[in-house]
Amino acid sequence: MFEQDQEDIVERVIRELRRPASIDRALDARVMSEIARPPARPVTRRPFARIWPWLAAAALLAAAVIARPWSRDTRADAFQFVLIAPQAASVALVGDFNDWDPARAPMHAARDGVWATVIPLAPGRYRYAFLVDGVEWRADPGAPAARDDEFGTPSSVVTVGGRGT
Amino acid sequence: MGIEMVEAGDAELVRRIRAGDIGAYAALVARYRDRLGRYALHMIGDREDAEEALQDAFVRAFRSLARCDDPERFGAWLYGILVNRCRTTGARAARRRRVFVRDDHAINGAAHPNQADRVEWADVVDRALARLAPEYREAFLLKHVEDLEYEEIAELTGAGVSALKMRVKRAREQLQRFVKEAEHV
Numbered sequence: 001m002f003e004q005d006q007e008d009i010v011e012r013v014i015r016e017l018r019r020p021a022s023i024d025r026a027l028d029a030r031v032m033s034e035i036a037r038p039p040a041r042p043v044t045r046r047p048f049a050r051i052w053p054w055l056a057a058a059a060l061l062a063a064a065v066i067a068r069p070w071s072r073d074t075r076a077d078a079f080q081f082v083l084i085a086p087q088a089a090s091v092a093l094v095g096d097f098n099d100w101d102p103a104r105a106p107m108h109a110a111r112d113g114v115w116a117t118v119i120p121l122a123p124g125r126y127r128y129a130f131l132v133d134g135v136e137w138r139a140d141p142g143a144p145a146a147r148d149d150e151f152g153t154p155s156s157v158v159t160v161g162g163r164g165t
Numbered sequence: 166m167g168i169e170m171v172e173a174g175d176a177e178l179v180r181r182i183r184a185g186d187i188g189a190y191a192a193l194v195a196r197y198r199d200r201l202g203r204y205a206l207h208m209i210g211d212r213e214d215a216e217e218a219l220q221d222a223f224v225r226a227f228r229s230l231a232r233c234d235d236p237e238r239f240g241a242w243l244y245g246i247l248v249n250r251c252r253t254t255g256a257r258a259a260r261r262r263r264v265f266v267r268d269d270h271a272i273n274g275a276a277h278p279n280q281a282d283r284v285e286w287a288d289v290v291d292r293a294l295a296r297l298a299p300e301y302r303e304a305f306l307l308k309h310v311e312d313l314e315y316e317e318i319a320e321l322t323g324a325g326v327s328a329l330k331m332r333v334k335r336a337r338e339q340l341q342r343f344v345k346e347a348e349h350v
Contacts (some may be wrong), residue, residue, distance in 0.1 A: 009341045016290045017310045023202035027216055028194045031223040035190060100231045137232070151232045151247060152320075 077120045079160070081128075084112025084141070088132045093117050095128025095155075102131045122161045129155040172179060179236035182227075200311075201247050207306050208251040210228055210295045218254040222247040243322045244311075248303065255299055295345035297336055304329050305336035 092102035141153035204221035
């Protein structure tokens, strides 16, 4: 009798909750307007294209000696990201800073499977990952994992402090 | 062209967007707006906060579309983003200790006694739902209102299936008690 009573009440609750919701149609326009805007933290194209082989060599040295997958460049706001992926044919750095667009931060292979790129980052907290061969998402093995990432693929977090930090 | 876009499948729309047709995203927003909005409304309990979470989920999904591994399952992927947004928004709202206020749309619709009864019942349900712990409310809504399988819910929430079953069971027991209490006030 009690269980029947509970079933009746809960089923009535479910029926009520299943009623269609009416969401303001203006939300569509707000979404489309928002996505048409430039990203909040636009990334300028890296100014290091002509000297990237030198940077890649530095990346190799950094990975081998310092053993840190990402490290701060000598320039105040330039950050160097490094991934060791000997089998990869291509690697891209994607994250909050470039709208997760692989085309905007392709990484360059130095040798021995070391991939590197340098990008400018303003102070803030960024989630990022490496996209290997266009299909495989990899978190940075040497950085904290992003626990609040809801996109279903592994990612990492880097926090950039202000100057002097 | 507009009709064609509305009828296109999720995967086709995602393909167009990735190819640069940003306008195709409007069809996905229109397709999922009300269903996801219902979940956000029930989960958060406040229309303004729910629409903010929904809008944020749509924008974040667009900005991260490259990470949608299976465009055929765009809806499920989007659900995962919204579930996370609702958790964040719900926690923020709880910190503000918002006083639960019945949806104005429902109140304005109570023009005669039957409608008034329905609004009163809806109010009882909303208040009972709001008293559930967020993880119980989340599991209950996804299982019984959004009609997802436990395995799907586990994928969205990161919780195990047995834990989810326990949450749903507890939610059912508590809802029954809360509704009875409200009806006897």
